[in-house]
Amino acid sequence: MKPKYGIIGCGNISRFHFNGLRKTGAEIVHISDINEQAATPYVKEFNSRFSKDYRQLIADPEVTVVSVLTSSKYHYDICMEAIKAGKDVICEKTMANNAKEAEEIAKASLASGKLFFVSYMKRFFPAVRKAKELLPRLGKIFSAQVRAYQNWGTDFYNLGNADAFEYVLNSYGGAVIKCAGSHMIDMTMNFLGRPKSLYANVDYVPGSKFDRKATALFEYDSGLVASFETATHKLSRIGYERNSWDEFIQINGVNGRIEIYTVLWDHPENNGALLVYYDNESETSTEYRFEAINPFDIEMAYFNECLEHRENGNPNVIDGFNVDMIIESMVESSNKKAPVEIDWKGI
Ligand SMILES: NC(=O)c1ccc[n+]([C@@H]2O[C@H](COP(=O)([O-])OP(=O)(O)OC[C@H]3O[C@@H](n4cnc5c(N)ncnc54)[C@H](O)[C@@H]3O)[C@@H](O)[C@H]2O)c1
Known part of the structure; x- marks a missing residue:
């Protein structure tokens, strides 16, 4: 099944995710940012729903995968909520604030049976x-x-x-x-x-x-x-x-x-x-x-492929945990x- 994306956070890094997803023809159905202005151009371009509160995005039944592109200090709360709601997750690096949070995210994600990728794009x-x-x-x-x-x-x-x-x-x-x-x-x-x-x-x-x-x-x-x-x-x-x-x-x-x-x-x-x-x-x-190619574009296409075919890949939640632990x-x-x-x- 084709993944349907909810994107949380439209700051600096998000343009690389949006660019990569645009090139793969991915469907972005819901976008969230506490700063509505930051989200507006993308909401218009992708004709997606908008919520200031990311919980509404996670609760959206059409969203199958949540991209977490906020500052890292919010990753834990958002990732845990998305996992609890049964969504797949793509999370920017670093996955969490510390090893304890990373461990909890990894354990919750592995228990959920859903897919979880961490964006170490290099x-x-x-x-x-x-x-x-x-x-x-x-x-x-x-x-x-x-x-x-x-x-x-x-x-x-x-x-x-x-x-x-x-x-x-x-x-x-x-x-x-x-x-x-x-x-x-x-x-x-x-x-x-x-x-x-x-x-x-x-x-x-x-x-x-x-x-x-x-x-x-x-x-x-x-x-x-x-x-x-x-x-x-x-x-x-x-x-x-x-x-x-x-x-x-x-x-x-x-x-x-x-x-x-x-x-x-x-x-x-x-x-x-x-x-x-x-x-x-x-x-x-x-x-x-x-060739001089943007690794984000390859990464987004790869994650999208894995999500569509329900295949795990790397970097995943364990890779995210590994870095935070180190x-x-x-x-x-x-x-x-x-x-x-x-x-x-x-x-
Ligand atoms: N892969 C890389 O090389 C790379 C480079 C830069 C940043 N990053 C990572 O990307 C993430 C974001 O960094 P950034 O530089 O884009 O930060 P940023 O501050 O530019 O953007 C974060 C966005 O999230 C929004 N936001 C904050 N709290 C929110 C909430 N509760 N709900 C919805 N939106 C919220 C902010 O309004 C802002 O628009 C960080 O985890 C960072 O480590 C990765």
Whole structure:
């Protein structure tokens, strides 16, 4: 059965969802935002119903899937209500405010038997999908490095206080780990699975909860240790595109190496993400240069397909939980200044 969408939240990120859904020809029957003005153009375009109160959207019997595109602090309440109402869910990242909420959402969703996707859209770069296909060729993986650096235009390393950036914490429940790092944490687990323990240092603007840098070692049962770092910076010409966006994952196996360089998140039309694959047997490096395509478009088409055919896929509610659990474990490890065993709560 063709899914019928209810969209909650028409802010910054929603345009990518609306664009992707428009291209797949999806039916959007109900839209909600506390700010009616933000919703109006979409309500008109899709000829959909409008509610200021998202509960009315969830109660709409025609809505089969609820897209949760509000600030992350509202995700828990909205997701739980949608699950209780028997709806499928697409939720923006990060799925919840903390690991406890993420655990409850995951358990409720899994018990409901309905579908639940989390929008970690970087998995849908063609470079990432190709790398996943090539991964088994690497053989035993002995090291991995992951970076997510973003230029936020401010020197957070010489800032007296972070009062002016309180809105970031308010909207997203955290700063660089949630906004920048979460995607590459998901990417790490997409390729390497769940670590069993981690050690992390989270660096805050002094006197605040604004995390400006976080460094972690993810430790795996196999003995692999992956190193991860996310940071804000104001270096304007670093990174693959030399435009300050500096994000990559490198995975080293006994038979070769994979490197992926992603592109500026809201301008994927400039360049395709780059994949470099080194094969040790032939001693050749291959650069895969894919077309500059918006991963949101591929993601929306994929979720729509899964929903129509009632198939689970990734990233799903467990992937959403995984990232929230890693983030919380990083903060815990940093506070304790000690490694933390990760309790995956039987999920
Ligand atoms: N995938 C990515 O790269 C990416 C990038 C940016 C943001 N995000 C995620 O997208 C989500 C939204 O972020 P944003 O930047 O679009 O925020 P935003 O503040 O621009 O938009 C949120 C919208 O939700 C509306 N809203 C708030 N409470 C509501 C409620 N109770 N009912 C209905 N509408 C409500 C607001 O009025 C606003 O229009 C966050 O979870 C964020 O982490 C993801």
